[in-house]
Amino acid sequence: MDIETRNKILTVVLGIIIIGLSFWLYDSLITPYQKVKDREAMTEKVRERLLDAKDALIQYENNNDTFPPSEGGLDSLVSFLKADSMMIVMGDSLFGRTMDVYNPDSLIYSPRTGNRFEYALNDTLRPQIYLLEDPDTDDAIGSLERTTMRNAPNWN
Numbered sequence: 001m002d003i004e005t006r007n008k009i010l011t012v013v014l015g016i017i018i019i020g021l022s023f024w025l026y027d028s029l030i031t032p033y034q035k036v037k038d039r040e041a042m043t044e045k046v047r048e049r050l051l052d053a054k055d056a057l058i059q060y061e062n063n064n065d066t067f068p069p070s071e072g073g074l075d076s077l078v079s080f081l082k083a084d085s086m087m088i089v090m091g092d093s094l095f096g097r098t099m100d101v102y103n104p105d106s107l108i109y110s111p112r113t114g115n116r117f118e119y120a121l122n123d124t125l126r127p128q129i130y131l132l133e134d135p136d137t138d139d140a141i142g143s144l145e146r147t148t149m150r151n152a153p154n155w156n
Contacts, residue, residue, distance in 0.1 A: 045111045046134055047155060052095040053107055053117060053132055054141045054151060056081060059094075067130050070121045074108040081107065110134050120144060 053074075060080050061067050068076040081087045081104035087094075092102045099106060108117050118133040122144045129150045133140040143149035 042112050043137070043139075046137065047139055047153070049107070049109075049111055050117065050132060050134060050139060050141055051153065053077075054153075056087075056095060056107060057130065057132070058151065059084075059087065061128075066123070067121050067128050068119070069123075070119065073119045073121060073130075074117065078104050078108060110136055112136055 056077055057067060060077055063080070063084065068074070068080075081091060081095075087104075091104065095102060095104075095107060108119075109115065110117060112134075113136050115135045118135050119130065121128060121130045125147060127147065127150065129142055129144060129147055131140060131142045131144045139153070139155055141153045142151060
């Protein structure tokens with residue numbers, strides 16, 4: 001084999017190695033970044049669902065002059081959303097931000113894992129305050145101790 005043939009073979013082999021390493025470098029940078037972006041998008045989706053549930057709780061309070069009780073409160077909320085004529089008609093526009101199709105049953109579940117949101121009511125204070133939490137993260141709306149946190153998300 002002469003030197004010119006050897007140089008051509010070496011050039012082709014090194015070119016293939018450079019292309020392979022370039023792809024590996026690109027993938028090692030983009031894949032973790034895409035995972036972070038996907039995680040951020042899911043966090044935003046969960047927070048939007050929590051805000052929709054908060055809006056539904058406020059509508060419940062406006063109609064009934066009280067928040068749902070701690071025991072079975074989220075089930076009462078879903079029953080209200082299914083029974084109230086205004087919520088039936090306006091549900092899509094009020095609470096459909098995080099759902100492809102508005103479904104009152106799914107409003108109280110986290111889109112991340114499907115776990116049910118946790119809800120507790122403190123009705124010993126005036127005004128009544130509640131705590132609505134995502135069981136999979138530290139995201140929550142409201143507080144059971146501070147009336148200044150009423151209806152306020154903890155991620156702002």
